[in-house]
Amino acid sequence: xxxxxxSGAEVKKPGTTVKISCMVSGYTFTDYYMxxxxxxxxxxxxxxxxxxxxxxxxxxxxxFQGRVTITADTSPDTTYMELTRLTSEDTAVYYCAICYxxxxxxxxxxxxxxxxxxxx
Amino acid sequence: EIVLTQSPGTLSLSxxxxxxxxxxxxxxxxxxxxxxxxxxxxxxxxxxxxGASTRATGIPDRFSGSGSGTDFTLTISRLEPEDFAVYYCxxxxxxxxxxxxxxxxxxx
Numbered sequence: 497x498x499x500x501x502x503s504g505a506e507v508k509k510p511g512t513t514v515k516i517s518c519m520v521s522g523y524t525f526t527d528y529y530m531x532x533x534x535x536x537x538x539x540x541x542x543x544x545x546x547x548x549x550x551x552x553x554x555x556x557x558x559x560f561q562g563r564v565t566i567t568a569d570t571s572p573d574t575t576y577m578e579l580t581r582l583t584s585e586d587t588a589v590y591y592c593a594i595c596y597x598x599x600x601x602x603x604x605x606x607x608x609x610x611x612x613x614x615x616x
Numbered sequence: 617e618i619v620l621t622q623s624p625g626t627l628s629l630s631x632x633x634x635x636x637x638x639x640x641x642x643x644x645x646x647x648x649x650x651x652x653x654x655x656x657x658x659x660x661x662x663x664x665x666x667g668a669s670t671r672a673t674g675i676p677d678r679f680s681g682s683g684s685g686t687d688f689t690l691t692i693s694r695l696e697p698e699d700f701a702v703y704y705c706x707x708x709x710x711x712x713x714x715x716x717x718x719x720x721x722x723x724x
Contacts, residue, residue, distance in 0.1 A: 531713070540704065540715055540716070540717045540718045541653075541661065541704055541706075541715040541718075542715065543712065543713040543714065543715065555711070557712060557713075558617070558712065591660050591661075593660075600649075600708040600709070600710070600711070600713060601649075601666075601708050602651040602663055602666040602672075602706070602708065603651075603653075603661075603663065603706075604662075604663040604672060605660075605662075605663075606660035606661055606662070607660065608660060609660055
């Protein structure tokens, strides 16, 4: 069974950096792209970016370019999302998700989400 | 960037009724690159439909997707109590992925 287990909730101060993780199991990690999606409280879904766990190639949404770094590590099979220069607008749940059919395709399944709260 | 606009924002219906949700793209899309997700409170989104009309594994046949070009539709033929949730469309045809703003399906 494919499983994505994300790290726990974080509380950060404005201007700082957060790094959250998504550990996967049940399939060959390097075979498929991993994506991250942001969901602010009561709001919709916004794509953050992707990583190819095989070679570390990344593509980021324009909104997050310059502030986000997505990485992948095979020991253990985990993807990370780091977001710098946090503001209150970064308060959101962040989801990881698998993309089985190429770089850009449908997401299935998703992790359970990690709440990041930015507050002074 | 391809913008997806979903309508209505909120849809109020009763169990047993038919629901029709719309997703309009700012540019023509290949139908291959349009998906629908359902999200319930406190849960991550889950995949319903991909390729505009193909149901994901385990999705009941009361859910159907259709459309092409810039106009796509998710139809739920007879609403069950567990279908009341928020629904998002997603396009993955370009170099950036975008989602619609969502349609909230609520019990009337």
